[in-house]
């Protein structure tokens with residue numbers, strides 16, 4: 001493999017330094033490094049982060065390859081600075097068996113732009129009735145350690161209890177999409193409050209999320225197990241997670257870039273690009289999420305990248321599909337709304353978008369410190385650059401990008417996956433075949 | 437006065453609403469002529485796109501357009517176009533491509549008329565969307581009340597019943613308050629819309645669960661229909677309990693001030709939210725509301741599609 005020399009990058013905790021990469025690993029970090037045979041990347045003014053890890057991606061393959069494939073999602077991930085993504089289980093068929101998990105894993109291995117790790121379903125067919133083969137998925141080639149019925153809530157408290165208990169056998173984690181299906185049925189599409197009332201859109205009450213989180217914290221405590229709460233959206237949820245952690249419960253939480261930045265007011269346009277589940281919330285909720293992320297109550301940023309074709313979005317708001325794209329804009333959104341606002345340092349970003357997501361998902365080759373001997377998974381960000389988002393420049397097969405036409409600050413310039421540039425000078429590299 | 441569209445009452449000022457109501461007076465006169473037709477919209481083609489059933493509103497709009505000599509086409513999206521796999525955007529763009537001048541749209545999805553306008557660039561009149569709005573209903577209610585009570589400035593209107601699911605209430609609130617009326621909202625706690633006290637339009641309004649406390653103080657009592665299917669959602673325990681708390685019963689009818697009028701957007705559940713004696717009382721405007729519907733819709737069509745120049749009739 002090739003030799004790469006990154007010169008003059010801002011290495012977190014070390015200041016300005018060069019990084020020499022050989023055979024996919026970091027060989028040396030220091031100043032004035034040189035290597036005759038090296039491909040040089042001028043990183044003057046750029047910040048070097050450990051390669052980003054998305055704990056929450058929807059890749060749509062198998063089943064909806066018209067909206068995203070593992071390969072196209074992998075390119076979008078590289079464009080966003082990611083070196084690993086966790087692929088949610090709500091595909092067709094559902095990732096609820098060892099065979100299905102291995103299929104996604106193997107397919108991901110053929111996608112050279114990012115490492116793809118399948119999330120296993122908690123229940124067979126996401127039906128919420130019987131446990132999926134959690135142990136077989138764990139012992140499969142895919143080595144699944146994170147399980148979620150995301151898209152749906154594991155609503156049955158007995159099933160949730162069993163799932164939490166069962167994964168303690170192999171240190172797994174249950175990632176819950178917290179949505180009480182009676183309080184917030186599938187038709188719910190707008191934060192319940194002044195806007196749902198005035199816009200006449202079915203309300204999605206905060207308590208439908210909070211009551212499940214409260215319950216699950218108690219169940220995780222009783223089971224001595226690990227709970228991860230996906231896409232936390234309300235101020236009350238942040239409070240509950242803070243309380244759960246104070247109780248010593250092993251609970252982690254995730255916030256999406258869009259819940260950290262976009263508010264329910266946008267629904268006044270009735271534009272379905274803003275339809276997401278859970279829904280965009282109020283300014284007070286956004287502030288609570290930002291505070292929670294800044295103080296570590298919210299552990300990780302997950303994109304909930306959810307590609308949809310136009311045909312599924314160009315309906316009236318109430319029946320359009322839920323979800324928005326997120327992989328390519330995540331870093332810029334976090335830079336714009338948290339880093340530049342002084343709420344997070346880049347070291348905090350590294351924790352929330354790489355180190356802790358990797359730990360959460362049990363990944364050993366990602367979220368590592370930038371140090372000699374570590375895999376060369378590196379993301380270079382220009383914190384000064386700004387971009388006006390153009391949905392048509394996306395690597396994704398879908399165009400449901402809520403940031404289209406908006407200016408965001410901070411730009412991912414390069415992504416290296418085990419020493420191979422998947423993104424260089426802001427351009428996704430034309431790679432084919434397996435990287436491993 | 438040219439209106440680019442009528443998606444909602446929000447955004448219309450008092451002068452615009454008054455102009456529409458005044459035009460509706462002229463249109464009412466047209467309806468009393470021997471030849472009930474004027475050439476104002478000759479050559480204009482309007483599509484009545486009713487994605488959701490509503491015989492009354494559809495007939496009212498159709499008659500209004502015909503009296504203005506417009507050509508109308510009907511589109512019924514029963515079961516919704518999506519059952520055929522076509523998106524709302526494709527449906528409205530396809531119709532627009534036929535060279536029509538605009539739409540009247542009824543849809544079960546809130547915001548659908550707004551999106552149809554975004555996608556086609558044509559003027560759209562909202563004939564009721566989801567739980568959001570029903571602007572011509574609000575205008576015709578105001579028209580009927582203005583006839584009966586005179587200028588609505590300072591008049592006290594109580595809107596009573598299922599405010600949660602009603603698309604009429606939001607439009608009426610904006611219309612009545614813009615015209616200077618005092619509005620009180622009355623409903624069981626379960627049928628008050630979430631966050632209603634934080635709406636800009638309800639600032640300064642009384643919101644109460646106690647109908648008996650307001651019934652002697654109103655100039656108009658606007659009763660909303662209870663959608664019986666809501667019962668299964670447990671919004672209230674039983675019909676008799678609802679009637680006891682929020683129905684316009686004979687007893688409450690007797691306590692209404694002498695001059696006060698009764699409105700109901702229909703169709704009514706006689707005996708549930710309104711006693712037969714109240715529905716049929718001389719002070720009931722229920723049939724006046726239906727009649728006003730045609731005149732008001734003529735006025736709206738006129739201002740949106742004719743350019744609104746000069747006198748209508």
Ligand SMILES: [Zn+2]
Pocket residue numbers: 150151152177230231277278
């Ligand atoms: Zn989810």
